[in-house]
Amino acid sequence: MSVTPAERATIARAHESRAMARARELGASVLGTTSPNPAVGAVVLAPDGSTVGEGATQPPGGPHAEVCALAAAGERARGGTLVVTLEPCAHTGRTGPCTDALLAAGITRVVVAVPEPTELAGGGADRLRAAGVDVELGVEQAEAEDGALAGWLTGVREHRPFVIWKAAATLDGRVAAADGTSRWITGDAARTVVHRLRATCDAVVVGSGTALADDPQLTVRDADGRTAERQPLRVVADRKGRLPATARVLDDAAPTHVSRAADPAALLAELFDRDVRRVLLEGGPTLAAAFLQSALVDEVLLHVAPKLLGGGPSLVGDLGIQTIANALAWTIVDVTPMGGDVQLRLRPTRHTGGRPHADGGS
Ligand code: ZN
Numbered sequence: 479m480s481v482t483p484a485e486r487a488t489i490a491r492a493h494e495s496r497a498m499a500r501a502r503e504l505g506a507s508v509l510g511t512t513s514p515n516p517a518v519g520a521v522v523l524a525p526d527g528s529t530v531g532e533g534a535t536q537p538p539g540g541p542h543a544e545v546c547a548l549a550a551a552g553e554r555a556r557g558g559t560l561v562v563t564l565e566p567c568a569h570t571g572r573t574g575p576c577t578d579a580l581l582a583a584g585i586t587r588v589v590v591a592v593p594e595p596t597e598l599a600g601g602g603a604d605r606l607r608a609a610g611v612d613v614e615l616g617v618e619q620a621e622a623e624d625g626a627l628a629g630w631l632t633g634v635r636e637h638r639p640f641v642i643w644k645a646a647a648t649l650d651g652r653v654a655a656a657d658g659t660s661r662w663i664t665g666d667a668a669r670t671v672v673h674r675l676r677a678t679c680d681a682v683v684v685g686s687g688t689a690l691a692d693d694p695q696l697t698v699r700d701a702d703g704r705t706a707e708r709q710p711l712r713v714v715a716d717r718k719g720r721l722p723a724t725a726r727v728l729d730d731a732a733p734t735h736v737s738r739a740a741d742p743a744a745l746l747a748e749l750f751d752r753d754v755r756r757v758l759l760e761g762g763p764t765l766a767a768a769f770l771q772s773a774l775v776d777e778v779l780l781h782v783a784p785k786l787l788g789g790g791p792s793l794v795g796d797l798g799i800q801t802i803a804n805a806l807a808w809t810i811v812d813v814t815p816m817g818g819d820v821q822l823r824l825r826p827t828r829h830t831g832g833r834p835h836a837d838g839g840s
Contacts (some may be wrong), residue, residue: 490559493527494589497561498618501591504534504543505563505626509678510710511537513755516630520547520562522555522585530554538753542567544576548583556584563622565594565615568602577605587612591622595634629756632776638746642679643759643766644672644779645793646819652787653763658691667817668781673699675779679710679758681735681749684727685765686716695726696760705731711754713737715745715765742772767795770806778808778824781816 481489504519511517512535520543522531531554533546541549544566548555560566566576566588580588593615594600603613623631629640646664647653654660662669676682676698684694698706709732714721716736721728728734735752739745749757759769769775780793799805807827814821 490527493523494559494561495618497521497523497529497559498563498589498591498622500529500532501543501561501563502618502622502625504532505622506678508534508536509626509629509756510680511708513630513680514538514633514753515542516564517626518543518562518564519626520544520560522547522551523559523561524551524554525557525559530558539572541573542576545573545579548579548585551583557586558584559587559589560585561589563591563625563627565590565592565600566602566606567594567599568605569599571599575602575605577602577609580606580611581609585611588614589617590615591617591619592627592631593619595631628776633750633755638743638750638774639680639754639757640776641746641757641759641769641774642675642777642779643769643775644675644781645760645766646781646783647793648783648785648787650786650788651793652790653793654790655787656789658790660692663785664781664783664819665817668783668819668821670701671781671816671821676710676758677706677708679756680754681711681713681752681756682758682760683713683715683745683749683765685761686714686718686720687764688760688762689714689716689721689725689727691762693726694760695729695731697731709733710758711735711749711752713745713749713757715739715742715761742769742774746774763791763793763795766793767797770794771797773826776825777811778822780822780824782820782822784818784820 501519501521505517509517515535515538518535520533524530531547531551533543535543568575568577588606606613632640682696696712698709700706712727712732712734714736717738737745737748739748808824809827811823811825
């Protein structure tokens with residue numbers, strides 16, 4: 479049986495879709511190491527659809543994902559397709575333009591999820607098309623934007639880092655018992671996830687209240703419990719200068735920034751200037767409330783333990799909400815059983831009515 483052109487196109491699409499899913503994974507695998515650059519993934523397919531090269535963005539100053547994937551493919555890239563989560567750059571920054579590398583390698587088709595949003599690096603697709611390359615933009619764009627590129631895109635669009643609020647609570651939303659004890663509300667599995675999550679972020683933020691009450695070290699430990707080589711910036715929001723010099727967060731295990739910023743927006747501006755693009759908010763109820771009231775939480779990772787306390791501080795402090803219509807609304811992205819606990823991943827519900835997050839309120 480001969481294969482018709484239509485069937486051939488369908489088969490090529492399937493190969494490209496599989497490669498795009500892999501490119502998203504590759505991008506996610508380098509989160510926490512690329513800022514202020516985007517965490518991009520790229521896959522090179524040979525003309526027969528087989529994968530011949532993979533790459534992801536290297537730390538600043540290092541090669542981009544496309545160049546890594548082309549290097550892995552070598553001569554096998556000739557006549558092939560590059561599948562990539564972000565439009566290849568056309569400008570010379572600390573590295574040469576990826577468009578030139580693609581042309582030199584003999585790539586004939588480029589499949590892109592997210593068109594480049596900045597003017598500086600833009601024009602890649604036009605340049606490739608002018609050289610005769612078949613370029614398709616916007617393929618599975620939403621999936622790529624919600625994944626590893628979310629933090630970088632927030633930086634481009636809003637000039638601030640992407641904020642993930644991580645919290646652990648009981649069924650009745652308590653984060654500690656009446657006597658203040660909180661270790662450990664959730665089990666080992668949830669705590670392991672927190673260390674992996676910290677490693678994907680550029681900064682971990684707590685308030686001085688949490689630093690005083692729990693004296694956390696806020697470092698990333700690897701699977702063996704040792705301090706990991708790469709550590710996110712530790713940040714303490716300490717407007718009133720209450721943090722004692724003996725706090726564990728000030729030890730030499732990782733860099734620390736103590737901020738006197740007056741509000742969450744000012745704190746995020748400080749971090750943005752330090753090339754931070756992904757922030758993990760681990761503060762207590764007071765700091766969480768401040769970020770929520772400023773509409774500066776982009777994602778919530780909530781670990782719920784099947785326990786009841788009936789008293790003690792609740793997950794979030796007073797939000798100034800008097801009636802149910804004004805409740806902050808969240809959309810569940812996924813629910814994951816985690817040891818004996820459950821993880822909820824939430825994003826703000828962006829619609830009109832109530833008190834929308836999208837208005838950037840105060
Ligand atoms: Zn590039």
